[in-house]
Amino acid sequence: MDINPQRVLDRLEELAGIGALEGGGVQRLAFSDEDLAGRDWVQSRLEALGLEVRIDAVGNLFGVLDPGAEGGTGAIMFGSHTDTVGRAGRLDGALGVIAALEVLEVIVASDWRPARPLILASFVNEEGVRFMPDMMGSLFHVGDLDVSKVAAARDSDGILVADEFDRLSYAGTDSIDDLQVDTFLELHIEQGPVLESNGCDVGVVTGVQGLSWFEVTVEGASNHAGTTPMDLRRDAGAVANDLGHRLRGLPSEIENLRLTIGAMRWQPNLVNVIPDRVVFTIDVRHPDSHRLAEAEGRIEALLLAAHHPANGCSVTWHSLARVEPCVFASRVVDAVSAATSDLNLSGHRMISGAGHDAQILSRRYDAGMIFIPSRNGISHHPDEYSTDEQILDGCRVLLRAVLHLAAYPAGGHHSPQN
Ligand SMILES: [Zn+2]
Structure with missing residues (x-):
């Protein structure tokens, strides 16, 4: 099983067109028209794949590939976010969601079926620039932020999240509790200079400071x-x-x-x-x-x-x-590390300097992250850049790591093998 490189690159381009700014950069601030258009874009691709789409009470989007009656629970979830800061680049968040979409696309097209449900997750308001706190969607998901607190958050113009929920019909009523997720994996750009400076292809992230x-x-x-x-x-x-x-x-x-x-x-x-x-x-x-x-x-x-x-x-x-610092689960870190070696890529074990949804999700699930290099360590800016090769390598590591994790039934703590 391998990813379709052109499809990944085309989709990154397509999503970057939603909220594209004149003169460069992308802006999809949480709970804005552009943010909803970005989520709709992901949703329509999940539906085209025949996946079950669920939207929860704060607007988090999930696409579920359920193995059905013969499969077990203990779902593997992977994804990131599609909201951005003001005048952002095209990769922060978007890469992790498009890579997750690609993983599901490849698996659906194959004749292999995982023993556990696989879920694409796109969490709302990771950036927290318009409405505080950041990582709002993942905080709600793990039960550390109440929906009433989300609804009462106010932007600098005095607009409530609740107002935007009404105006955009943004929130849903679904949950994924029945799938008993136990694993979360996120592919993201590094947003720092470490991988570039040591010439490594992949960051095997062991935790978040x-x-x-x-x-x-x-x-x-x-x-x-x-x-x-x-x-x-x-x-x-x-x-x-x-x-x-x-x-x-x-x-x-x-x-x-x-x-x-x-x-x-x-x-x-x-x-x-x-x-x-x-x-x-x-x-x-x-x-x-x-x-x-x-x-x-x-x-x-x-x-x-x-x-x-x-x-x-x-x-x-x-x-x-x-x-508090977060330490990712060795089971997930090992799967990322094994996936990196399988692909003959150079991996570097590292701590994330920036915050991510994965650190919130690690409160409830075995979580982990994959980083790809960021040119000059730049992010949250139109100059944010990773090469096509780095982007595609990241997607391949995610696919391979998901296959490692999905190869064993829930509760199995075997170390992954080829
Ligand atoms: Zn991000």
Whole structure:
């Protein structure tokens, strides 16, 4: 069984035409007309394949190849998302859905039938740029986000998801609970520079790093920059700068830690006035739960130490977001790894730097991911690019990995073989 390369490339082109922007790029913001048109496009292809289509209460789309009476439960699900950020590229999300479609297309055309149901999944609002939170569809699917919370999310124009559900008849009433999914696999572009820089064809993703966001407020007193002696100042800017310097030292002490101070607001932000207030953010990420917690502890100790009478400033902080690292199931990682070797491709075991639906689905299922290289690590931009060969290799690995996973009955934890 092999994929049809031209069909995959044509479909990527076709889907990129939905929401195409003048001057390049694609935009299918969640729960917009373009987003619905993208979902309809996938749905019509699933129907043309004779698959059973189900749409759930938040609009997640599923295409089911059910082996019928003689087959068991314990379905294998694979896919991604078709919503995009504003002015996006054509591969983020779309690749994983079109590859999933291709896998089903190839299997339906063959005379082989899996012992377990196979399901294409396209989850809504992965990007979260118009309506928060991101990964909304997968969060709903695993039961960690209520449909009423989804409906009450509001965009910057004050429009509710519920309004868009009504206007577009977006939501459905189906579920796939009867199929007892136990596995989820997602093909995605890397969105980072690692595979390109080490010349590997495929990322065998072993997990997704966790993250913790803080917002820190430093408060002192404003005064004249020329008349206030240095030792009589309560300079919020000086304290914030010093903290920034100390915080940036943490990654050299905790291996694999990534720390970013991405936003900083100064008040009054004038050349000749001592600032009385600085608010800044800290984004810290680590693939290991204990090391992430250790980094958080070190950050809080630094913040607490800066909140000292000698500095004349108060330092307060709160958490903006926290996501635990996720470790993918070895059964699924092994299937991806075996598929990569079967195809004589070079695989690189790696942690995902970005968040994905697969990390949410790993709360309920054995999950895994396949990455292909991203040129210059660029994504969320019209310049997002992977070569045709890389795209097709990714689809082949997905097909092969699904065949490995489907070759055994549910509950079987055999290691895959050729
Ligand atoms: Zn994505």
